Amino acid sequence: MLQVCLQQSWPQNKPIGKLVFPQILPSRLGSLATLWVMLPKNQIQPHPPRQPYKRFLFIDLPSPMLLWMTGIHTKDKCFRLFPCYLDLQDPDSQDIVVRMTQTGYYRLLLFSTEAPQKCTQVMTATLDPQQCQMLCEWLEASQISETKAEVGVSKFLLKNEFEKIKSQPPEKLDGDNHNYPLAI
16 A cells, blocks of 8 residues: 555646645555645655644534644654645545545655655554544534535634644644544
């Protein structure tokens, strides 16, 4: 699976720049949930010191949405936190969450802005059983939700929460590497 990830190149339909997006990566061993991130080459560590930080926030009203956050320590000793918003009424987003819960992990594919033709590094973000359980519960809750609109409002509310989390010191985030539901 690692080789499949390393053989990936940045999609031509995506701009070159600081960008994050989810992707299901098919392989002969089954499909895998991945998060693709582009950074300047000087920020990608050749040997990351620890597993990526991962955290999930869920909002069910006005529309079910998941904020999937992944953080890494960069080569220049900074901590970068990447947000990814998943509309849980969208089949592609649902598939991403299902793949994560089935495998108990996702792969983080890092690409450099200077050489996006090939994946520079792959990291594995392992989910603990509580995270998998919480994701399953949130996915189930989104299936029975009656709302079909207001995705923009839910994303706005989650972006506000992301900004609060992002402003916390990295040491606090490292010690708080778990989920909690967002109630609004």
